[in-house]
Amino acid sequence: MAPPITREAPGPRGWPWIGSLPGFAHDPLRFWTRLAARHGAVARYRIGAESQFLISDPELIGRVLQQDNVRYYRGKYHQLLKSAFGEGLLTSNGESWAWQRRLLQPTFTKNRVAAWLDIVVSTTEARIATWNARVEAPPLDIAREMAGLVQEINAKILFGRTLPYASNEPLLAAVDTINRSLLRQVTREMVLGGVMNRLPLPDTRRYHQAVALLHQTVDRLIAHHRAHEGDDDAIMHGLAQAENAAEIPPSDLPLRDQLITLFLAGHETTACALAWTFYYLSEQPAWAETLGSEADAVLNGGAPTVAALAQLTQTQRVIDESLRLRPPIYGIGRRARTEDDLGGWRIPAESPVVVSPYVMHHHPAYWDHPEQFDPDRFTPSFASGRPRFSYFPFGGGPRTCIGIHLAMMELLTIIALVSRTFRLARPTDRRVEPRAWITLRPHPGVPVRLTRR
Numbered sequence: 001m002a003p004p005i006t007r008e009a010p011g012p013r014g015w016p017w018i019g020s021l022p023g024f025a026h027d028p029l030r031f032w033t034r035l036a037a038r039h040g041a042v043a044r045y046r047i048g049a050e051s052q053f054l055i056s057d058p059e060l061i062g063r064v065l066q067q068d069n070v071r072y073y074r075g076k077y078h079q080l081l082k083s084a085f086g087e088g089l090l091t092s093n094g095e096s097w098a099w100q101r102r103l104l105q106p107t108f109t110k111n112r113v114a115a116w117l118d119i120v121v122s123t124t125e126a127r128i129a130t131w132n133a134r135v136e137a138p139p140l141d142i143a144r145e146m147a148g149l150v151q152e153i154n155a156k157i158l159f160g161r162t163l164p165y166a167s168n169e170p171l172l173a174a175v176d177t178i179n180r181s182l183l184r185q186v187t188r189e190m191v192l193g194g195v196m197n198r199l200p201l202p203d204t205r206r207y208h209q210a211v212a213l214l215h216q217t218v219d220r221l222i223a224h225h226r227a228h229e230g231d232d233d234a235i236m237h238g239l240a241q242a243e244n245a246a247e248i249p250p251s252d253l254p255l256r257d258q259l260i261t262l263f264l265a266g267h268e269t270t271a272c273a274l275a276w277t278f279y280y281l282s283e284q285p286a287w288a289e290t291l292g293s294e295a296d297a298v299l300n301g302g303a304p305t306v307a308a309l310a311q312l313t314q315t316q317r318v319i320d321e322s323l324r325l326r327p328p329i330y331g332i333g334r335r336a337r338t339e340d341d342l343g344g345w346r347i348p349a350e351s352p353v354v355v356s357p358y359v360m361h362h363h364p365a366y367w368d369h370p371e372q373f374d375p376d377r378f379t380p381s382f383a384s385g386r387p388r389f390s391y392f393p394f395g396g397g398p399r400t401c402i403g404i405h406l407a408m409m410e411l412l413t414i415i416a417l418v419s420r421t422f423r424l425a426r427p428t429d430r431r432v433e434p435r436a437w438i439t440l441r442p443h444p445g446v447p448v449r450l451t452r453r
Contacts, residue, residue, distance in 0.1 A: 019046030086257030
């Protein structure tokens with residue numbers, strides 16, 4: 001029998017009862033970054049009565065997410081997401097998750113995703129056309145524009161149609177509410193065991209109203225698709241066929257859970273990535289001009305094709321650098337099934353374990369001048385020498401983001417089409433800060449002035 005692991009991970013003592021809650025709740029990005037800098041590869045901190053562990057070594061992160069992933073599962077904090085997402089890929093574990101992943105994986109191969117490029121192009125071009133009246137006008141919030149655009153694109157891809165009536169803005173507001181409220185709920189769960197989450201607080205009521213609107217919207221889209229035998233290329237059509245082939249009892253609920261997960265998670269991450277990329281381009285006119293010139297040369301005034309997207313190498317590097325600096329998914333949580341030894345440090349059974357793309361993407365051991373915007377970090381000669389889990393904006397291991405190919409196609413297409421049409425300049429008096437909700441949002445938005453190229 002192996003001797004017990006006795007080496008305890010270092011970390012701050014924290015305050016009585018609440019531990020490190022004040023620092024974590026105020027700014028989790030700063031808290032985790034300082035924790036890793038002061039305490040190393042495995043650091044322990046306490047929130048309420050429970051110790052949590054931040055892992056900031058690429059090899060150990062690989063163990064948690066990849067090699068030993070069966071020993072680390074999505075725990076009780078992920079269960080809070082079920083009120084919004086249902087029992088989908090984001091919230092499930094074990095055989096339920098594995099079955100869902102097998103069901104969905106064929107839908108998101110590169111070849112399958114390529115069939116939706118025309119939707120991305122036509123929807124983006126229509127949105128860009130509405131901006132002509134905004135040239136030289138007061139600033140436009142490009143973050144809000146990208147949220148609306150991605151929502152429209154994903155609705156067409158998922159359901160084969162745009163959102164019904166004037167539901168776009170109300171649904172965007174509902175998504176904002178869900179994003180803000182879920183992080184508060186997770187924090188309350190850490191300290192008070194979720195007692196406050198069960199009280200009829202104004203924040204909780206707004207959250208449930210937002211979730212109800214999201215579910216009602218998706219239910220209407222499902223009903224419309226079934227009634228009108230919707231687009232055969234829509235993801236919903238393929239999922240319904242796959243569920244029928246698997247002889248799942250007829251019900252809209254499993255289908256709805258999958259579609260809500262894909263709709264909400266796919267919308268949030270891609271819209272945030274676009275907002276941050278345009279933020280950096282508005283700050284970096286030389287790079288913005290480089291991308292505009294590349295789009296001119298590669299697209300030659302035409303619509304993007306799959307082959308053309310592969311030639312947008314400068315655009316790809318800018319996207320990679322934006323995802324490094326501001327990864328939409330800034331923290332990934334797991335819980336240890338049994339006691340484990342990570343790098344010689346004891347991880348007690350059922351302890352929460354956190355790996356943070358944000359922390360690793362800013363780690364000075366792997367990035368020179370980590371706060372500086374430098375897309376040339378992602379030229380092949382520089383990128384080849386870095387450890388796998390020093391950069392992982394889409395996660396890693398079996399739970400790597402299933403929509404990675406769709407997200408990258410949307411990012412390349414939208415950025416190329418905008419870059420060849422407009423120059424974006426940000427007002428110098430508007431400060432934009434990262435706000436760590438469930439995703440990493442630019443706050444209070446990204447106002448830009450448009451001029452035609």
